[in-house]
Amino acid sequence: MGEVREPIKRNSIAKKNKIIADGFELICNQGYHNVSCVDIAKYCGVSTGIIYQYFKDKRDIFIEGVKLYSDNIMFPLLKIENKKITKDNIEFIMKDIILKSIKQNTMTKKAHQELMSMSCLDKKVLKIFSDKELEITEKLVNILKHNGFREINLNEKVHLIINLIDDLCHETVYHKHQNINYDVLIDETVKLIVNILKENYENDR
Amino acid sequence: MGEVREPIKRNSIAKKNKIIADGFELICNQGYHNVSCVDIAKYCGVSTGIIYQYFKDKRDIFIEGVKLYSDNIMFPLLKIENKKITKDNIEFIMKDIILKSIKQNTMTKKAHQELMSMSCLDKKVLKIFSDKELEITEKLVNILKHNGFREINLNEKVHLIINLIDDLCHETVYHKHQNINYDVLIDETVKLIVNILKENYENDR
Amino acid sequence: MGEVREPIKRNSIAKKNKIIADGFELICNQGYHNVSCVDIAKYCGVSTGIIYQYFKDKRDIFIEGVKLYSDNIMFPLLKIENKKITKDNIEFIMKDIILKSIKQNTMTKKAHQELMSMSCLDKKVLKIFSDKELEITEKLVNILKHNGFREINLNEKVHLIINLIDDLCHETVYHKHQNINYDVLIDETVKLIVNILKENYENDR
Amino acid sequence: MGEVREPIKRNSIAKKNKIIADGFELICNQGYHNVSCVDIAKYCGVSTGIIYQYFKDKRDIFIEGVKLYSDNIMFPLLKIENKKITKDNIEFIMKDIILKSIKQNTMTKKAHQELMSMSCLDKKVLKIFSDKELEITEKLVNILKHNGFREINLNEKVHLIINLIDDLCHETVYHKHQNINYDVLIDETVKLIVNILKENYENDR
DNA sequence: TATGAATGAGTCTTCATTCAT
């Protein structure tokens, strides 16, 4: 049966990447279950055959897309610069991160929903997201440690922080509960984050 | 074409409910996209035809199932009793709620994933969950008010609390990050919740 | 559109022959309908394109293979040496031929089946086999005549003999009826052959 | 995945049988590999879907056809009546069987070739034919024993006889070697058969 | 000459939905 082939020529590599890029886009916008491989081929301007030479199936294209694009899209936190974090600027830094995260979330609502939905069902997708989350957690933990924060339950605390930021981003972008004032929610979240870390730095002096 | 009919006879009503109950179970366990209407009919012990007399399509059965069963399953918080909440017992009460929530989560992992996944994609399902969340938020806000908690940003704070509890429940169902100690996570979350509400009761006396 | 080209350079001729040899082998072992031209190209270590420069299609390769290899494989009878055949040694000679035929049948069962199967369907293949059979028939008829056998119905008799030997070879390759003792079958066949020719030599003296 | 269903209603049973009858006919006439399931559905005047409800795949239809029709078509010998066979009438009876077999061979050449071809490739088809052959062999052996024929190598001899008759039928219907006089071939075959059995009855008195 | 990437028509197979009974 059809072996998956890896393109060698520069041209073909470009084609494979185009299939990932355009195919991922199409899947995200139309919905994984509403799009067929023929649709993807048409959308990418290639033949159906070539799809099956470079990918095992539709899922495979999607997974590649997730791998490639989840970075930029899902976890802006990853790009935290190595700023000096102190008990004095932590509130400001966190609010900055949150605002940037919200702004950078460039995906369409539909695309985001697709990704969320698939991450619930597909082990591979879930794994990619989990790994990304782990990466950020470790990064943030290290930054905090380098800045003199104490280690008590630091892992769990950072995990909580990331969850809070994630929830916030998703909500401000999509949910929009009517009786929630999102500016207030942001401020409360920042306060919370600061609070979470308080015992890790307050006895520092 | 086939109008959806509402059963009148007691017998028929029972049959419709059986389809919802069994169909929802099957969808949750096998996955929405892995189950056909013929499968559902077989599983419910009815004919294919009858499905289309009581329901528009597969989605319709699922929605009805979500409406009927999401309560018990997804939001144990709804069952908070009207306990007296004070600054002294709030920590205990919250921990109790969380532990109960985790324990009461009787769905299989697969079912949980299906529901989560569908709630990302399907407006109706999302609406049901949103409404449920709103209901709990309001309930909890009221309880807190009745217990003398001040109203500053109370809506947003309760919203945050519910998110935190939700995240915790989901995680214990699947993520299971290896480097996270879940007992610690629970305690930190409880501390956080207490902290969130502190300024709403600390000046109470 | 692509004309089939006949290679001129020694190198190219070798390549064409390699395609026939390896391609025929692959088809015989995997089954004509289970092998694609791309498979053949890969197996032969050449490009897909080149296949279509030397051959019209897959069938063409197969036919060439049959032409080239059927001799050795299918009709060991062809190699009958010009022994002196008399009424006294005919039984011995025939048994020898049969045993050699069975032994020489070096093809795999699978290959044998493929060839048989294709010979039923493909006029060209059938023609090649028919011609081979005709050739053997004539050869054997001539040998017998040279050895003083009378001509009465000799063609038909030799034809029968060849059929009998062929059947025997095929059976030892696959049928293998359980309740048949194949040693007995061989002896009975030899007796039969001798019998067939009896009236062509018994009045000889 | 699609379970094969067995029709219950009389109407459906008729439909399944129609698919076997017409499908087998189409496959035989057009060639197994030249016919798709969609072709069969069209030819039978049914939908593609129903094909997959009653059959696993194309091969399944073909096998059913072989089971159903091989009797009438391939082995007219099966219908040997329980005539009294003696050394005096055996020649007449055998010639009669052969002539009837040739006459009864109602299949088209194409169909016959398909069956032969498939029996080389497909274990199930081969099995059906083998079993049929075994059945005839046993039947004939028993008839001969009942008529006082001795048992020496009787199995193997009858096997040879059946092979001879089979070969003869196939040839007279299709091959038609030019330099073979088929009337002569028939007579020689009859003589041969009588000869084969001679030692089983000649010492009878 | 030779390559192997690309094509797209064609095949298999499923399933939501209808309809005769």
Added chain:
DNA sequence: AATGAATGAAGACTCATTCAT
């Protein structure tokens, strides 16, 4: 009201053949 056989459009996937390099 209920049945379940039947439909056929649609999706997944293959492969003989072409063509730019």
